[in-house]
Amino acid sequence: MPDEQRGFDRDFPKPVEVGKEYDVEIEETSRRGEGITRIEGLVVFVPNTKPGDKLRIKVTNVGRRFAEAEVLGEASESAEETAEAAEEEEESETE
Numbered sequence: 001m002p003d004e005q006r007g008f009d010r011d012f013p014k015p016v017e018v019g020k021e022y023d024v025e026i027e028e029t030s031r032r033g034e035g036i037t038r039i040e041g042l043v044v045f046v047p048n049t050k051p052g053d054k055l056r057i058k059v060t061n062v063g064r065r066f067a068e069a070e071v072l073g074e075a076s077e078s079a080e081e082t083a084e085a086a087e088e089e090e091e092s093e094t095e
Contacts, residue, residue, distance in 0.1 A: 014042060014067070015039050017062065018060065022056070025052070035051070042066065044066065045068050049071060
C-alpha cells in the first residue's frame with residue numbers, strides 16, 4: 001500500500017504563508033547558525049539573527065516541516081504583546 005493511502009504524506013494547512021509578515025522573537029540558533037522562531041508550532045529559520053532578537057520577518061519559503069524567512073526590521077511591538085492581542089481578538093470573535 002502506498003504511503004499516501006496510509007496517511008503519511010498528507011499536507012496539512014500551515015500556520016504561515018509565503019509573503020506574509022510576522023513579528024517574532026528569535027528563540028534559539030540552528031546548527032547552520034540561523035535564528036529559529038516558531039509560529040503556532042511551525043519552525044521558522046531566519047538567517048543573520050540571534051536569540052533574543054525581536055524582529056519583523058517575511059516568510060520566503062514554506063516546506064513540509066519548516067519555513068524560511070527574511071528580516072524586514074525591528075518588531076513594531078514585542079512578539080508577546082502581538083500574540084496576546086491576537087488571542088484577545090480571537091476570543092472576542094467567538095463570543
